[in-house]
Amino acid sequence: MSFISQTFELTSTGLRSIGQRRGSSLVTVVGVTTAVAVLVSLLAIREGANIFSGDNAQPDVVDILSRGATSTPQSVITRDTLAVIENAPGVKRSADGRPYVVATTFVGVDVKKKNGKPGTVYLVGFNRGAALMQSNVKVIEGRQYRSAVHEVLVSDPIRKLYQNMNIGDHLKLSGTEWTIVGVFAGNDSIGDSSLRADADTVMSAFNRNTYQQAQVQLASPAAMGEFKRALLSNPAIAVEVKTSAQTMQDNFGQLTSLLDFVAYFVGTVMASGAVFGALNSLYGSVDARRREIATLRAIGFNGGPILVSVLLEGMVLALPGAFLGAAIAWALFNGNVVDVAGLIFKLTVTPHLLMVSVIWALAIGLIGGSLPALHAARLPVATALRPI
Numbered sequence: 001m002s003f004i005s006q007t008f009e010l011t012s013t014g015l016r017s018i019g020q021r022r023g024s025s026l027v028t029v030v031g032v033t034t035a036v037a038v039l040v041s042l043l044a045i046r047e048g049a050n051i052f053s054g055d056n057a058q059p060d061v062v063d064i065l066s067r068g069a070t071s072t073p074q075s076v077i078t079r080d081t082l083a084v085i086e087n088a089p090g091v092k093r094s095a096d097g098r099p100y101v102v103a104t105t106f107v108g109v110d111v112k113k114k115n116g117k118p119g120t121v122y123l124v125g126f127n128r129g130a131a132l133m134q135s136n137v138k139v140i141e142g143r144q145y146r147s148a149v150h151e152v153l154v155s156d157p158i159r160k161l162y163q164n165m166n167i168g169d170h171l172k173l174s175g176t177e178w179t180i181v182g183v184f185a186g187n188d189s190i191g192d193s194s195l196r197a198d199a200d201t202v203m204s205a206f207n208r209n210t211y212q213q214a215q216v217q218l219a220s221p222a223a224m225g226e227f228k229r230a231l232l233s234n235p236a237i238a239v240e241v242k243t244s245a246q247t248m249q250d251n252f253g254q255l256t257s258l259l260d261f262v263a264y265f266v267g268t269v270m271a272s273g274a275v276f277g278a279l280n281s282l283y284g285s286v287d288a289r290r291r292e293i294a295t296l297r298a299i300g301f302n303g304g305p306i307l308v309s310v311l312l313e314g315m316v317l318a319l320p321g322a323f324l325g326a327a328i329a330w331a332l333f334n335g336n337v338v339d340v341a342g343l344i345f346k347l348t349v350t351p352h353l354l355m356v357s358v359i360w361a362l363a364i365g366l367i368g369g370s371l372p373a374l375h376a377a378r379l380p381v382a383t384a385l386r387p388i
Contacts (some may be wrong), residue, residue, distance in 0.1 A: 007305040011312045021270070025317055031273055032321025032364050033328070036357045039267030040329035043353050044257040045338070048345040057244035058384030059221040060092075064214040064231070065237040071251055077103060077211040081237045085214050088230045090223030094132060096289030100217035102129035105199055107206055109173060111162045119339055121158055121285065123173065124194040133217060134186070137196075142167045145197055150178040150205065155194040156185050157337045157344045176205050193344040215244070271360065275368045314369025315362050322361030326354050
C-alpha cells in the first residue's frame with residue numbers, strides 16, 4: 001500500500017473516532033475559536049487603522065509642510081507661501097484655472113464621549129481649495145458651513161461617539177460659540193476624526209494668521225520632480241515636500257506598528273492555550289487508538305503515514321475554530337466606530353483576516369499535533385499491544 005493510501009486510511013479512521021472523544025475534541029475547537037476570535041478582533045483594529053498608514057494614498061497628492069517641522073502641528077505655512085505653492089509648475093488645475101491646492105489649520109477640541117469619558121477631536125479649517133481636492137466629502141444632513149460665520153460640520157462617526165454633536169448643538173471654543181449646521185461623510189479617511197469649518201474663521205477665532213499644511217494634487221505623478229524642484233529652489237519660502245503616504249507614515253507609523261505588535265502578541269498568548277488543548281485531544285486520540293496503531297504497524301503500515309495522519313487530524317479539528325472565531329469577531333466588532341487618541345476609525349473584518357484566521361488555526365493544529373504525532377509514529381509495536 002502506498003504512502004498516500006496508508007495516510008488516507010489512517011486519517012479516515014482517526015476522524016471517525018472523534019465522536020468517541022467529544023470532550024477533548026471540543027476543548028480543542030473552543031480553544032482555537034477563542035484564540036482566533038481574539039486575534040481577528042485585534043487585527044480588525046489594525047485593519048481599520050489602515051487609513052492612517054498611507055497605503056491607500058493617491059500617488060499624485062503631495063503634502064507641504066514648513067522646513068524643519070517633524071509633524072503637521074509644528075508646521076507653519078504663510079499666505080505668501082501658499083500663493084507660491086498654488087502657482088508652482090505641475091499643479092493640477094480646473095477648467096477655469098483654479099489650482100487643486102487646499103490649505104488647512106486645526107486645533108484640538110475637548111469633548112465628552114457618550115459614556116461620559118473625556119475625549120479629543122480636531123476642528124479643521126479649510127480654505128476654498130477643499131471643494132476641488134475633497135470632492136468625495138458630502139454633506140449628508142443639514143447644510144454646508146458658511147465663511148466668516150462660526151459654523152461647523154461634524155462627521156457621522158463623531159456624532160455617534162460624542163455628546164452634543166447633533167445639528168443645532170453649540171460648541172464653546174476659545175470663548176466663542178460655534179453652531180453645528182451639518183453632518184458630512186467621506187470615504188472612511190482620517191477626515192472622519194475632525195470637525196470642518198472655514199479656515200479664515202478658525203484662524204480669526206484662535207488668533208492665528210498662518211496655515212499648518214497645504215495639500216496639492218499634481219497634474220500627474222510624473223510632475224512630482226518638477227514641482228518639488230520649483231519649491232525647494234525658491235529662496236523666498238522654506239518648505240518640505242512629501243507624498244501623502246510619507247506624511248501619514250511619519251505621523252502614524254508608530255501607531256500602526258504598535259497595533260500590529262499588540263494584535264500578534266495577544267493572539268500568540270491565546271494561541272498557546274489552544275495548542276495545549278490540541279495536545280490534550282490528540283494525545284487522547286493516540287492513546288485510545290494505541291492497539292489499532294500497533295496492529296497497523298504490525299501488518300506493514302509505516303511510521304510516516306501515522307505521523308502525517310495525526311497532524312492532519314489536528315488541523316481538521318482546528319478548522320471549525322477558525323471559522324467560528326472569525327464569525328464571532330465579525331458579528332461583535334465589524335463596523336464598530338472607535339476612538340484612539342482622537343483618531344476615529346471603524347473596526348473592519350475583511351476577507352484577508354478570514355484567511356489569516358485559517359492559517360493561524362492550521363498552525364495551532366499543526367503545532368499541537370506534532371508531539372502526539374511523533375509519539376504515535378515511534379510507539380514500539382510490543383509496547384502498544386500491552387494491556388492498558
